[in-house]
Amino acid sequence: MNMVNAINNALDIKMAEDKSVIVYGEDVGVEGGVFRVTEGLQKKHGVERIFDSPLAESGLAGTAVGMAAAGLRPIIEMQFSGFSYPAFNQIISHVSRMHNRSRGKYKQAIVIRMPYGGGINALEHHSESAEAIWGHIPGLKVVIPSNPHDAKGLLISSIESEDPVIYMEPKRIYRAIKQEVEESKFAVPIGKAKVIHKGEDITLVAYGAMIREAQKAAALAKKEGISVEIIDLRTIYPIDRETIAESIKKTGRIITVTEAPKAFGVSAEISAIANEEAFLFLEAPPKRVAGFDTIVPLPKGEHHYLQTAEKILYEIIRTVKY
């Protein structure tokens, strides 16, 4: 399975299992979504359960709030994360708050799926990475898989979560990675990072499409005699401080890799956590390998912006030599 198949499979399983699960969004029905993630599901589960919505993202999120309050488990798709912003008010004012506001009376078992990130030679607004913004909003969970297996397991967990989940899909690797993935249902827990590569000298924290780059960087670093530990964050919020802290306590050095803008981003949070959880173990300043504080350039300029294995290696070497 590639990631597209895995997500489709998770949706299929949960729709089959639970009639309260419904899926809607722009073009998710007949067409199966612009990335074909929901392909075939309308045929199988019917137009009442998976359907095209009018072109209105606030409408998507706002109606989901009502459906969830009434007991459904809506899964909505934002066609691109860069087009989720018209829904911002509904998400920050209601999706994330209704449960608290009603003192637990009204659940918000909502999943908001959105492809995100750069590297696909797309038009403006199609390459955004705004996970830090969602992470900063109390009441949301924010999840990002880096491979088909996790994509499936995390989506199952997200759909089963009683609380709202922003489920961000690294579209750049939608079809880039194939894995054997169990056909039957399994869950990957939200809130747990995973050490996907053991190492001794330095910790790399990454997620989504950056995992691939981190892995390549680790391979390059190995040739330089540097042993890299890689943590796949998997959940942006609630963030897994323990796994990060433990790794730093071993390696003494940490770099966060993210394609989002640097200022006020995920990498800053991880620097702060490094300080709070493992200050005395730090042998070099926690480093941020992040996007520039600029707009993602159009395709011809995107290579300047994207984080590469070499850029990571460069910072690994600088940090180890510090």
Add this chain to the structure above:
Amino acid sequence: MNMVNAINNALDIKMAEDKSVIVYGEDVGVEGGVFRVTEGLQKKHGVERIFDSPLAESGLAGTAVGMAAAGLRPIIEMQFSGFSYPAFNQIISHVSRMHNRSRGKYKQAIVIRMPYGGGINALEHHSESAEAIWGHIPGLKVVIPSNPHDAKGLLISSIESEDPVIYMEPKRIYRAIKQEVEESKFAVPIGKAKVIHKGEDITLVAYGAMIREAQKAAALAKKEGISVEIIDLRTIYPIDRETIAESIKKTGRIITVTEAPKAFGVSAEISAIANEEAFLFLEAPPKRVAGFDTIVPLPKGEHHYLQTAEKILYEIIRTVKY
């Protein structure tokens, strides 16, 4: 002048000076805004130049984009920062991007004013502090004054900025601080923090209404024999790394005070900067005195949430003893 007077005064000066400056927003006209910040300006400058808009925040920001492209310098008011979110798409997709997208052809000399922050016993959504979100968006400048003098000077700079500015007003201290403020025009530069209290043992970085708390905490700390340096950040983005770094190099310790949620917030960015700019000088982990990662409680619970001088003192002592 208190801060309300100072802002009114800055608006008045710029409106008198420059016909391209216009002001609009919900209830800013006849009524002079729900906080009376624009009181009297419609009488003076006319209904064409300062007027009530329909109740629609996306409309406010979106029309400002067009006006600014056509050469006006619109100043719009979001009645509360918690109601700026319907405008989020316009701000992130256009206000912050039009200049870059058009390669400098179309300026976005827009000021978006918004009262923010807690402590006024308000209804839900009236106590938000989302400056980190604005700070994370490339293309915006984000400014927060802590006193009438700076409020005026920073607003003058914001209106004169060729680039868009999110100008956040700590409504809790709208009328709490009175100062002698020059009646004539002066500017406080965007992007420059200010050391407002010299000290030796520890640095407090704060802004907006938290400056008062920081000052009280510094006074309390003094009694404990701790000398505190206070930096008033004044600009969230572009953030003044130099002033922060210099102070840490002297004190070796830093605490950021903010009323916004902690995770992925301003205080994380400052922790990251501390690492990047002054790692070898750090004698204790940079600390975040921030809001909980929760929704600001309604008035009866707000005391739990708000940062107080005592809470800051508590963390000062812990950090100094570290």
Add this chain to the structure above:
Amino acid sequence: MFKEYNPIKKKRLQIIDNDGKVINQKLMPKLDDKQLIKAYKDMLFARTADLMIVNYQRQGRIYTYPPNYGQEAISGAVAQIMRDDDWLVPAFREMGAYLAKGASLKELFIYFMGYEDGSLFKNAKNFLPISVPISSQLLHASGIGYEINYNNKDQIVYTFVGDGGTSEGDFHEALNFAGVWKAPVIFIVQNNQYGISTPFKMQTASDGIAIKALAYGIEGIQVDGNDFFAMYKAVEESAKHASGGNGPVLIEAVTYRKGAHTTSDDPTKYRTKEEEEKWDETDPLKRLKAYLIANKLWSEKEEEKIVPQYKKEIDRQFIEAENYGEYALEDVFKFMYTEMPQDIKNQMMEHEKFLKWKEARS
């Protein structure tokens, strides 16, 4: 009726005049005496409470409150028709509807005293909390409407918004979604002529609000919102329409906010005494009362007797609310998620440590 009052005809549904005389017998809803008296009492109770809350607020015993004064017929009509199972998706200025849904005044007081607990509405089924971001709640109503159709339920959603709220994008999206989905939602716009200080003519260039229904292919009707009978009739027909699988209805209830926008507002800044007096003539309680008295269903004496009883009851609930007690630290954290994430637990524990330190110091 929707044909007869199609908004393009620019007619406003009215059944009694300002003196309570029936001027449209044909459309007079069938209500028996008991029902009529109950309706009036509901409105009277709501108004009594409303005026008292404004006083409580002046005494500093409650925070900001948005008075309903002058708009009671709208909620009053809904109150008589809305069923237990129906949904109520409120804005913030329709107290009569909340009470009908099973909310207690005490809970509302607790809410406006600054506790989230006041949104729990223990005995109210299918009642969302008050929604502050203008118009955003309308989409929730459309979503619930989808659920009702999806599960073939016999329910209707009642939702409220103000005239100012019709300018928000969410108003448009909510009516559009509901139209496409044929969702059984009754959108009630309380056109009280102002959004805070902004007069209706600055909200939109359209001729009223009911006409906006045409943009969504749904029924719309403009109603004299200060005429209880007209409101009753409109809501009754709308409920039939929506229940019958015919989709949503937009009701424009033309009314006037006799009080301030909220207790922090001063309307003398932006409107005239003359205007207020003109609208006073249309007062909804006055009109229904005149009708009842003319029909020997009510008397000044009864009113003089009952109002003090109401006041006592309201005050009792208010004092109960005032004794609601401490806002526990845990309440800040407890409902953020169904289960508290470790991070949030830690933040709470750290804060408790600080509180202990603080106590020890003092």
Add this chain to the structure above:
Amino acid sequence: MFKEYNPIKKKRLQIIDNDGKVINQKLMPKLDDKQLIKAYKDMLFARTADLMIVNYQRQGRIYTYPPNYGQEAISGAVAQIMRDDDWLVPAFREMGAYLAKGASLKELFIYFMGYEDGSLFKNAKNFLPISVPISSQLLHASGIGYEINYNNKDQIVYTFVGDGGTSEGDFHEALNFAGVWKAPVIFIVQNNQYGISTPFKMQTASDGIAIKALAYGIEGIQVDGNDFFAMYKAVEESAKHASGGNGPVLIEAVTYRKGAHTTSDDPTKYRTKEEEEKWDETDPLKRLKAYLIANKLWSEKEEEKIVPQYKKEIDRQFIEAENYGEYALEDVFKFMYTEMPQDIKNQMMEHEKFLKWKEARS
């Protein structure tokens, strides 16, 4: 004309039939032969370019592109009327209008090849860049309209959106603001029956889009968007209306997207051949050409002669665009602010250091 075609009458403005025969002489716009030929040539050029771009894309020489195929009469009409000083606030599917405004194909190619520089439009006055977030541009148009009134300018704003785009909240807010401000904006909805794969009937329950004008108290008109003359007439009258201080107009141009949504889309997934063929009969170029030929203003021979010339010219500009050159690192940073903040400068310098290191290593 706006009265005659008031949307509540459910009439669609049409002037020629599918064979190019005039069926509405009364409203036939007055255009001389030269103007007519120019209009057709503009449309022919746009279509030729459009089809070539789709091919370039297949060859991997340009990125995603949204074809205009089938919708050329709409931009074609605007192109004849829009003045140098007027504003054009585009969506992304009205190439003919861009060219009329002074944009070059070369610039458009540069844009779709992935350079921001392609949005500079050096010779185009008052032309905002292509706007990708659906409907968001409409508010910019309303804002510009305010500026025009504010400074008493003699200008009009032309802005475009699709049928799908009418569902967005920004559509509502833009028309509402423009209505209240009496802004001289012409909102042109290209109702091409689909928003990507979503058919119009799933966007809204309303009977067409023109009727939505009533919600804003502005003029609206439904036009056969594949009829050049009808579009011309509608735009001409709208421009007069807006110039005269009467506020905005909403034009619904009923058309069909003959091509794919973008070059990444496959319409066979969601629509039938029969439907496509039915619409083929209404093709705007075919119809105008038939009119011209019948009036001896054009011939197949002329067309055969001119199309290859167009192709050559288009290819020349395309190749020039292909040689546009490197995207300098600085271009990522340079336009973020009027002056680069130190932080951003530092980020650029740090990246240059890395690039040097990388070069040294290899």
